[in-house]
Amino acid sequence: MAETQVTHPREVFQLHGQDGAEAAFEEARARGRLHHAWLLTGPEGVGKATFAYRAARRLLGAAPAPAYGELGSAPDHPVSRQVAARSHPDLLVLEREGPDGKPRKVIPVEDARRLAEFFSKSPASAPHRVAIIDAADDLNVNAANAILKTLEEPPPRGVLFMVSHSPGRLLPTIRSRCRRLAFHALELEEAADFVSRHADVNPEEALRLSRMSGGAPGRALSLAASKAISVDDIVRELLAELPQVDETRALSLAESFRGGEGAQAFQLLFERLSDRVHAMVSDRAQQGIRPLDRWAQAWETLQRLPREVEALNLDRADALFAALSELKQAAQA
Numbered sequence: 001m002a003e004t005q006v007t008h009p010r011e012v013f014q015l016h017g018q019d020g021a022e023a024a025f026e027e028a029r030a031r032g033r034l035h036h037a038w039l040l041t042g043p044e045g046v047g048k049a050t051f052a053y054r055a056a057r058r059l060l061g062a063a064p065a066p067a068y069g070e071l072g073s074a075p076d077h078p079v080s081r082q083v084a085a086r087s088h089p090d091l092l093v094l095e096r097e098g099p100d101g102k103p104r105k106v107i108p109v110e111d112a113r114r115l116a117e118f119f120s121k122s123p124a125s126a127p128h129r130v131a132i133i134d135a136a137d138d139l140n141v142n143a144a145n146a147i148l149k150t151l152e153e154p155p156p157r158g159v160l161f162m163v164s165h166s167p168g169r170l171l172p173t174i175r176s177r178c179r180r181l182a183f184h185a186l187e188l189e190e191a192a193d194f195v196s197r198h199a200d201v202n203p204e205e206a207l208r209l210s211r212m213s214g215g216a217p218g219r220a221l222s223l224a225a226s227k228a229i230s231v232d233d234i235v236r237e238l239l240a241e242l243p244q245v246d247e248t249r250a251l252s253l254a255e256s257f258r259g260g261e262g263a264q265a266f267q268l269l270f271e272r273l274s275d276r277v278h279a280m281v282s283d284r285a286q287q288g289i290r291p292l293d294r295w296a297q298a299w300e301t302l303q304r305l306p307r308e309v310e311a312l313n314l315d316r317a318d319a320l321f322a323a324l325s326e327l328k329q330a331a332q333a
Contacts (some may be wrong), residue, residue, distance in 0.1 A: 045219025
């Protein structure tokens with residue numbers, strides 16, 4: 001299978017399956033009722049950030065290009081090129097990616113404070129000044145409070161787009177000051193068709209990726225790029241062999257957790273373990289198979305350990321063996 005490349009939303013010019021959200025935004029803009037802050041909600045990977053950049057290009061003066069959808073702009077338009085190059089003077093983007101290109105754990109307060117200064121100035125070359133926070137869920141407490149100050153004093157000709165996969169985690173005062181725009185997952189077959197057209201996978205693999213992502217096409221492409229199908233196959237074999245555990249395979253997995261890329265491998269393995277255990281427990285519950293307490297406990301452990309590893313900088317290999325021990329006990333119960 002060839003490498004699947006995941007394109008940053010700033011360089012994506014098509015948005016699939018979110019016509020309702022685009023129409024709602026365009027109607028508000030056309031009627032002169034453009035809210036100063038938009039909370040873009042929905043599952044990760046359904047196109048919220050892509051929408052934010054599409055809307056930003058139009059607000060920054062890019063001409064409409066109907067071939068790219070309701071809020072479409074042509075990739076060769078000067079505004080589009082500036083946005084893609086991250087050089088537009090009237091666009092500010094806050095994200096976890098740091099100045100060195102490496103992902104950070106949170107969006108720090110120092111970045112969030114730039115928002116007030118940015119909106120205090122008049123547009124340099126566009127009708128509006130636009131800021132995108134991708135994602136607002138990544139703001140730490142102090143950063144969230146800094147954002148709130150900007151929301152309380154709406155800037156003239158300023159528009160803020162806040163991407164959120166879990167809006168319930170945001171401060172209620174932030175949510176109440178934004179207009180919410182909801183984005184939805186696609187039907188599995190529709191998402192699978194999207195994946196087939198954008199990744200080098202066969203139809204069966206595309207459908208598997210669609211299921212793993214819950215119908216979120218962007219997330220499905222990220223999973224394809226992360227070799228999630230291979231990881232899912234490993235997880236399926238691990239669970240099928242329980243209560244036996246292949247120690248050689250376990251050690252090999254633990255070794256893959258080293259380094260920067262190891263963090264992603266660790267998160268993906270636990271995600272696939274968690275999803276498969278959850279599906280198995282649900283299936284057994286529907287069939288009336290009992291007891292399931294130990295399996296439910298194992299699932300909770302799979303959910304908890306990645307958070308603890310990230311928050312407390314725990315050893316990933318130790319977390320893996322703790323999870324495998326929990327799974328063995330559940331299989332023996």
